[in-house]
Amino acid sequence: MPAKDEDFIVLNGDETATLSTYECGKRTSAHKFCPTCGTAVMGRMHSGETPIGIAVRVLSDVDFDSLPVLMSDAANLEPLYQVPEPLETGVVPEGITPYHCSCHCGAIRYTLLSSQKIAEATKCNCSICSRNASLWIYPLTTTVRFDGIDNLTEYTFASNSVYHGFCKICGVTIRGRFGDSDIGLNLRTMNGLDLSGLEIKRVDGKAMLPAYEV
Template sequence: MEPEPTSSYDGNCHCGRYRFEVSLSARISSSFACSCTLCAKKGYLWLAIPEGALKVTRDDGCLTEYQSAAARDKFCGHCGTGVVGEHLDGPLRGHLLVNIRALQGVNPFSLEASDAIEAVAGQDTRLFEPLTAPSDPPAQHLLSCHCGNVKAELLAPLSSLQAKEDNCSSCVRNAFVGVYPNKDQVRLHGKEHTSEYQYGRKYIGLVHCKACGVNVYNTVYGPPLSVFDSVPPERKERVMAAYRKNLALQPLNVRTIENLDLESVKVEKSDEGTEGYVLGP
């Protein structure tokens, strides 16, 4: 007789259009971090679950399915959160996989730091040709979604930028490891293939490829100018300078840099959690 589940987790994409429950016989203490290009670009932390352990509690028909040579996954087409998947090769082949990053009450930082297990599936290898004319300033790094529809060129060396990662409600779900060059240090390509998601105060837009769901870059909007009306005159010039500096940034996802070993990058992590995140009705 099967043992009764002792742990239950609620999961959801960020916008809440897809929600589910996972019932397990033990608490989650480890995960599988696959090195195939799809899982690496999305930062998936997989949990293999037994048959019948997943119960969908809400499905607004928002999931998009994408398949690489190594894996098949489903992500929310509205907010971009990856939720479930399946490997087509390797030790996880045939298992139903849940993205731990989409589960409430699980801090992926602790799993990544101690119990991450690498499960290497078949590789998808592609090399993208230069995107600009020889007369243009050369790119130091090329970033791309998995399917190649959305790309970015970073003109500054990655070593000159500070890479940062936090576990807020959105970044924890899309595994965003950010660098923040100025817009004039970046060239974006394929905007017509993207979908943008905003939430809360809508100071930032989370951008993902419509086809494969990979988050290559984000868009900074900042607060409306009216919020500065109450700033005292003696502080306003300094505050507005900081505001303009922030608007000039172009956030990029380090995970999507082609041929980059993320382990070689020093990433400043901010473990502040998802306080303030409220899932709507």
């Protein structure tokens, strides 16, 4: 959502000192996210009449599913985004499909070796998943290989039972960790995966206790 500086009032923290900044492509804008929880907050254009873009998912009391979506052709802007090099998997056993994944900047890469084609995902409406628009699958940890995990920042809240991991450089949500043995992977980080054909299972995480307080 575009905005002018006079329409934007910071009540807590500071745009420059509090938020992390990530730039890519022609670096015509700065993407700003919270370094603690990874939430994308805003974008700052380096020129133009409306220099600020607000991430509508951080707004309170907004029904995101009811909003009309205006499609952008930004994916075709020059220079075209180059997907980070996939991890080497070696010889992949017959019947196994490798899914190559990464954050935007490529500091974190991972590969899922799956015996089944990905056809469905879980969409949670909890306070953190709705902010990040994450789509989840829950594979066995033994089927996932990570590289650059030192660049992962984890955030937990409420019951502290789930650790939400995001890239500390570009802010992209990578995974959710449940203890040491179970993980969820954000399908939006899977390069080349067509999300439009997935069956979406909805989970009412918003109703789980303790309730999140804005």
